[in-house]
Amino acid sequence: xxxxxxxxxxxxxxxxxxxxxxxxxxxxxxxxxxxxxxxxxxxxxxxxxxxxxxxxxxxxxxxxxxxxxxxxxxxxxxxxxxxxxxxxxxxxxxxxxxxxxxxxxxxxxxxxxxxxxxxxxxxxxxxxxxxxxxxxxxxxxxxxxxxxxxxxxxxxxxxxxxxxxxxxxxxxxxxxxxxxxxxxxxxxxxxxxxxxxxxxxxxxxxxxxxxxxxxxxxxxxxxxxxxxxxxxxxxxxxxxxxxxxxxxxxxxxxxxxxxxxxxxxxxxxxxxxxxxxxxxxxxxxxxxxxxxxxxxxxxxxxxxxxxxxxxxxxxxxxxxxxxxxxxxxxxxxxxxx
Amino acid sequence: xxxxxxxxxxxxxxxxxxxxxxxxxxxxxxxxxxxxxxxxxxxxxxxxxxxxxxxxxxxxxxxxxxxxxxxxxxxxxxxxxxxxxxxxxxxxxxxxxxxxxxxxxxxxxxxxxxxxxxxxxxxxxxxxxxxxxxxxxxxxxxxxxxxxxxxxxxxxxxxxxxxxxxxxxxxxxxxxxxxxxxxxxxxxxxxxxxxxxxxxxxxxxxxxxxxxxxxxxxxxxxxxxxxxxxxxxxxxxxxxxxxxxxxxxxxxxxxxxxxxxxxxxxxxxxxxxxxxxxxxxxxxxxxxxxxxxxxxxxxxxxxxxxxxxxxxxxxxxxxxxxxxxxxxxxxxxxxxxxxxxxxxxxxxxxxxxxxxxxxxxxxxxxxxxxxxxxxxxxxxxxxxxxxxxxxxxxxxxxxxxxxxxxxxxxxxxxxxxxxxxxxxxxxxxxxxxxxxxxxxxxxxxxxxxxxxxxxxxxxxxxxxxxxxxxxxxxxxxxxxxxxxxxxxxxxxxxx
Amino acid sequence: xxxxxxxxxxxxxxxxxxxxxxxxxxxxxxxxxxxxxxxxxxxxxxxxxxxxxxxxxxxxxxxxxxxxxxxxxxxxxxxxxxxxxxxxxxxxxxxxxxxxxxxxxxxxxxxxxxxxxxxxxxx
Numbered sequence: 001x002x003x004x005x006x007x008x009x010x011x012x013x014x015x016x017x018x019x020x021x022x023x024x025x026x027x028x029x030x031x032x033x034x035x036x037x038x039x040x041x042x043x044x045x046x047x048x049x050x051x052x053x054x055x056x057x058x059x060x061x062x063x064x065x066x067x068x069x070x071x072x073x074x075x076x077x078x079x080x081x082x083x084x085x086x087x088x089x090x091x092x093x094x095x096x097x098x099x100x101x102x103x104x105x106x107x108x109x110x111x112x113x114x115x116x117x118x119x120x121x122x123x124x125x126x127x128x129x130x131x132x133x134x135x136x137x138x139x140x141x142x143x144x145x146x147x148x149x150x151x152x153x154x155x156x157x158x159x160x161x162x163x164x165x166x167x168x169x170x171x172x173x174x175x176x177x178x179x180x181x182x183x184x185x186x187x188x189x190x191x192x193x194x195x196x197x198x199x200x201x202x203x204x205x206x207x208x209x210x211x212x213x214x215x216x217x218x219x220x221x222x223x224x225x226x227x228x229x230x231x232x233x234x235x236x237x238x239x240x241x242x243x244x245x246x247x248x249x250x251x252x253x254x255x256x257x258x259x260x261x262x263x264x265x266x267x268x269x270x271x272x273x274x275x276x277x278x279x280x281x282x283x284x285x286x287x288x289x290x291x292x293x294x295x296x297x298x299x300x301x302x303x304x305x306x307x308x309x310x311x312x313x314x315x316x317x318x319x320x321x322x323x324x325x326x327x328x329x330x331x332x333x334x335x336x337x
Numbered sequence: 338x339x340x341x342x343x344x345x346x347x348x349x350x351x352x353x354x355x356x357x358x359x360x361x362x363x364x365x366x367x368x369x370x371x372x373x374x375x376x377x378x379x380x381x382x383x384x385x386x387x388x389x390x391x392x393x394x395x396x397x398x399x400x401x402x403x404x405x406x407x408x409x410x411x412x413x414x415x416x417x418x419x420x421x422x423x424x425x426x427x428x429x430x431x432x433x434x435x436x437x438x439x440x441x442x443x444x445x446x447x448x449x450x451x452x453x454x455x456x457x458x459x460x461x462x463x464x465x466x467x468x469x470x471x472x473x474x475x476x477x478x479x480x481x482x483x484x485x486x487x488x489x490x491x492x493x494x495x496x497x498x499x500x501x502x503x504x505x506x507x508x509x510x511x512x513x514x515x516x517x518x519x520x521x522x523x524x525x526x527x528x529x530x531x532x533x534x535x536x537x538x539x540x541x542x543x544x545x546x547x548x549x550x551x552x553x554x555x556x557x558x559x560x561x562x563x564x565x566x567x568x569x570x571x572x573x574x575x576x577x578x579x580x581x582x583x584x585x586x587x588x589x590x591x592x593x594x595x596x597x598x599x600x601x602x603x604x605x606x607x608x609x610x611x612x613x614x615x616x617x618x619x620x621x622x623x624x625x626x627x628x629x630x631x632x633x634x635x636x637x638x639x640x641x642x643x644x645x646x647x648x649x650x651x652x653x654x655x656x657x658x659x660x661x662x663x664x665x666x667x668x669x670x671x672x673x674x675x676x677x678x679x680x681x682x683x684x685x686x687x688x689x690x691x692x693x694x695x696x697x698x699x700x701x702x703x704x705x706x707x708x709x710x711x712x713x714x715x716x717x718x719x720x721x722x723x724x725x726x727x728x729x730x731x732x733x734x735x736x737x738x739x740x741x742x743x744x745x746x747x748x749x750x751x752x753x754x755x756x757x758x759x760x761x762x763x764x765x766x767x768x769x770x771x772x773x774x775x776x777x778x779x780x781x782x783x784x785x786x787x788x789x790x791x792x793x794x795x796x797x798x799x800x801x802x803x804x805x806x807x808x809x810x811x812x813x814x815x816x817x818x819x820x821x822x823x824x825x826x827x828x829x830x831x832x
Numbered sequence: 833x834x835x836x837x838x839x840x841x842x843x844x845x846x847x848x849x850x851x852x853x854x855x856x857x858x859x860x861x862x863x864x865x866x867x868x869x870x871x872x873x874x875x876x877x878x879x880x881x882x883x884x885x886x887x888x889x890x891x892x893x894x895x896x897x898x899x900x901x902x903x904x905x906x907x908x909x910x911x912x913x914x915x916x917x918x919x920x921x922x923x924x925x926x927x928x929x930x931x932x933x934x935x936x937x938x939x940x941x942x943x944x945x946x947x948x949x950x951x952x953x954x955x
Contacts (some may be wrong), residue, residue, distance in 0.1 A: 005833075081850040081851075089846060104839075113908070131886065136885045138885070139885050139886065153904065157908075164861065164910075164915060168914075238853065239850060320895065364944045
C-alpha cells in the first residue's frame with residue numbers, strides 16, 4: 001500500500017509541476033517573442049505580467065461551454081483528453097534527476113519504446129477532434145495533422161533507435177548513464193556529439209510531432225482558421241492548448257535525456273538536488289529554442305513537408321542506424337559502451 | 338540457421354528473392370516492353386522448378402528448427418506449381434496486352450504468391466501454414482482486381498479479400514487454440530504429444546482449434562460449404578489469374594491440408610502408415626467431399642458461361658481430391674491434383690485465346706459457337722481438357738480418378754467412391770456441352786476473321802502444347818509421375 | 833506488473849484532471865437557455881455550411897496511413913534488436929540487413945511509382 005501512496009504523491013507532484021510549467025511557458029513564449037519582435041509583451045497582470053496565465057485561465061473557466069450542432073458528441077469530448085493524457089503520460093519514464101526518486105516508473109526497461117508509443121497516441125486526439133467537429137476546416141486540419149505526425153514519427157522512432165543502439169538499453173536511466181562513461185570528459189559524452197545525425201533528426205521530427213512553426217500547417221490560420229480545434233472553445237480549447245505545451249515540454253525533456261546528458265552535470269554526486277536543476281536548465285534552453293524558431297522561420301508548404309518526412313528524414317535515419325550499428329560492431333572509440 | 342536449412346526451402350527462396358528483385362527491375366522496364374518482365378518471371382519460375390526437380394529424390398529433411406519439411410511430396414508440388422506458373426506467364430503475355438492489363442507488377446505478384454504456395458507445401462508447423470497461406474493469398478487478392486477499372490474484377494478482389502481475411506482469421510484462431518491445448522504448433526510435436534497423452538485427443542479446446550483450422554484451409558480449396566466466393570472471384574478476375582488460382586492455389590492448399598490432417602493422425606487408435614487420417618476426422622472429410630462433389634457438379638450443370646462453369650468444375654474437383662484426403666492416400670491426391678491442374682490449364686488456354694481477341698471478353702457458351710471448326714487446334718485442346726476432366730481414357734484425368742477411387746474403396750469408403758463415379762458421369766453432361774457448342778453449333782453472327790488471331794501467339798501455343806502433352810503423357814505413362822512421388826525413401830507427411 | 837503501476841496511477845490522475853477541467857467549464861460557465869441555431873452552426877467563414885463535413889476523404893490520406901503502419905512496424909522491430917546488438921554481433925546485423933533490404937525494396941518501389949508524391953498522387 002505505501003508504494004501506491006508514494007507513487008500517487010509523486011504523480012500528483014509531477015502533474016502540478018507540469019501544469020505550472022505549462023502556464024508559465026505560455027507567458028515565457030509571449031514575452032520572448034515580443035522581445036524578438038521589439039515589443040514588450042504582457043505586462044499588466046501583476047509585476048512583469050506574472051499573473052497573466054492566471055488571468056487567462058480564469059477567463060477561460062467562465063466561458064460558456066458551447067457544443068456546436070452536428071458534432072459526434074462522445075468523440076468530441078474525448079478528443080481533448082486523448083491529446084492531454086498521453087502528453088502527461090510521457091513523463092512517467094523520464095528521469096528528471098539523479099536516482100529513482102526523480103523517475104516515476106524507474107523500473108521500466110522499455111522506456112524508449114514506451115516514449116515512441118505514447119507519443120503517437122496524440123495523433124488520435126487530433127485526428128478525432130477534426131473528424132468529430134462536423135467542420136470542414138477541422139476535418140482537413142485533423143487529417144493533415146495525422147498524415148504529418150505519422151510521417152515524422154518514423155524518423156523520430158529511428159533516431160531514438162540509434163540512441164538505444166548506443167546505450168544498449170531502452171531504459172532512459174541507462175541512456176543517461178551511457179552518456180557519462182569514464183573515458184569521456186564532461187559534455188563530450190553527450191549523444192548530441194556522438195550521434196549528431198540522430199539528434200538533428202530528432203529535433204526536426206520533434207517540431208513536426210508537436211506541430212509548431214515551421215510545421216504548424218495543422219492550424220495554419222490563413223487557410224484553415226484554427227484547424228482541428230476550430231469548433232472547440234472555453235476550457236475544451238484550453239485542453240488542446242495545454243496538450244500542445246505539455247508535449248513541447250515533454251519533447252524538450254526527451255531531447256535533454258537522449259542527447260544532452262539528461263540530469264547530469266558537475267557535483268551531482270555531492271548534492272543530488274543539483275541534478276534536477278541541471279535538467280530544468282537544459283529543458284528551458286530547449287524550450288527557448290522552440291520559441292526562437294517559431295519567431296524566425298516561415299511555415300513550409302505541405303507537399304514539401306511530406307516529401308521531407310518520407311524521402312529525406314526516414315532514409316537518412318535508417319542509414320544512420322545501420323552505420324551506427326557497423327561502427328559499434330567495429331568497436332570504434334566513440335561507440336564503446 | 339545454417340546453409341542446410343536454406344536448402345530445405347530452396348524453391349521458395351528463389352521465388353521470393355526473384356519476386357522482390359523483379360519488382361525493382363520492373364521499375365526500369367519501359368511501359369512498352371513490359372513483356373520483358375514477364376520473361377524474367379518465367380525464368381525465375383523455371384529456375385525454381387528445376388531446383389525442385391533436382392531435389393525431389395533427395396532425403397526427407399527438416400529445416401529451421403522443424404518449421405519446414407523437405408520431402409518428395411513437397412518438391413513434387415513445387416515442380417507442379419512452378420510449371421503451372423510458368424505456363425500462366427506464357428499465356429498472360431498476349432492476353433494482358435490485348436486487355437490493356439500490361440502492368441509490370443503482375444509478374445512479381447505472381448512470383449510472390451507462388452513463393453507462398455511453395456512455402457505452404459513445405460510447412461511442418463501450423464504457424465508456417467498460416468504464414469504461407471497469407472503470403473499466397475495477399476498477392477492473389479491484388480491480382481484478382483488487376484483488371485481495374487472493370488467492375489467485375491474489382492468486385493472479385495474485394496469479395497476475395499473480405500472472405501479470405503475472414504478465413505485467415507479462423508485459421509490463426511484455430512492455431513492459437515491448438516497451441517493452448519497442446520503447447521505446440523509444430524505438427525510433428527503435435528502428433529507426438531497426442532500419442533503420449535491419449536487424454537488430449539478428447540480435449541474440447543483441441544477439437545475446436547482443429548475445426549477452425551480446417552475451416553480456414555477448406556475455404557482456400559473452395560470446398561462446400563466454404564465455396565461461395567469461388568464462382569464470383571473466378572469469373573471476375575482476369576482469366577490468367579483465374580487459371581493460376583484454379584490450379585496452383587488448389588494444389589498448394591491441399592498439401593498443406595494433408596499435412597495438418599496427418600498431424601492429427603494420432604487421434605486414431607491405430608497408427609501404421611506414414612499418412613493416416615484420424616478416425617475422428619475421416620467422416621467429416623468424407624461428408625464434405627461428398628457434398629462438394631454433388632454441389633459442384635450439379636451447379637456447374639446450370640451455368641451459361643464457360644468461365645463460371647470451370648469455377649464450379651474446380652469446386653467439384655476439390656471434392657474428388659478431398660475424397661482422396663479422406664482415404665489417406667497422399668500420392669493419389671497429388672497425382673490427381675497434377676492431372677486436374679494440366680487439364681484445367683489446357684481449358685484455360687482456349688479461354689485466354691478467346692479473351693485475347695478484340696472486343697469485350699465474352700465467355701458465354703454462345704460466344705464459343707463454331708470455334709472448334711474455325712480454330713481446330715483450340716478445339717482439339719479443349720476436347721482433351723474436357724475428356725480429362727470427365728475422366729475418359731487415355732487422358733490424365735482417367736488415371737487420376739482411377740488411383741483416387743481405388744484408394745477411397747481401399748479405405749472402406751465405398752459409398753464415397755460410388756458418389757464420385759456417379760457425379761463424374763453427371764459431369765460429362767456439361768463438359769461435353771462445351772464440345773458440342775465448339776464443334777456443332779453455328780455462330781449467331783458471322784465472326785470476323787479471327788482464327789489467325791486465335792492461333793498467332795507463339796508463347797501461348799507453347800503453353801497449349803505443353804499442357805495438352807502433359808494431359809496425354811500423364812495419362813499414358815502415369816508411372817513416370819509416380820516415380821517422382823515415391824522415388825525417394827518412404828515419406829511421412831509429418832514426422 | 834509493479835513496473836507499470838506508476839504509469840497506471842499517472843493515467844488515472846491525468847484522466848481525472850481532464851475530466852475535472854471539462855467539468856469546471858460546465859459548472860462555472862454561463863448557461864444560456866434560449867436555443868440559437870446560428871450560434872450552434874459549424875464555422876465556415878460566416879457562410880451557411882454547404883454539405884456535411886464528414887464525407888469521403890482523399891484516398892492519399894489512407895495510402896499514407898497504410899504505409900505508416902508498414903514502416904512503423906519496421907521501426908518497432910529495431911528496438912529489441914538495438915538493445916541486443918552488442919550480443920548478437922555481426923550475425924545480428926546481417927539478419928537486420930536482410931529484413932531492411934526487403935522493406936527498403938518496397939520503399940524504393942513506392943517512391944519510384946510515385947506513391948510518396950503528395951501533389952501528383954492522383955494520376
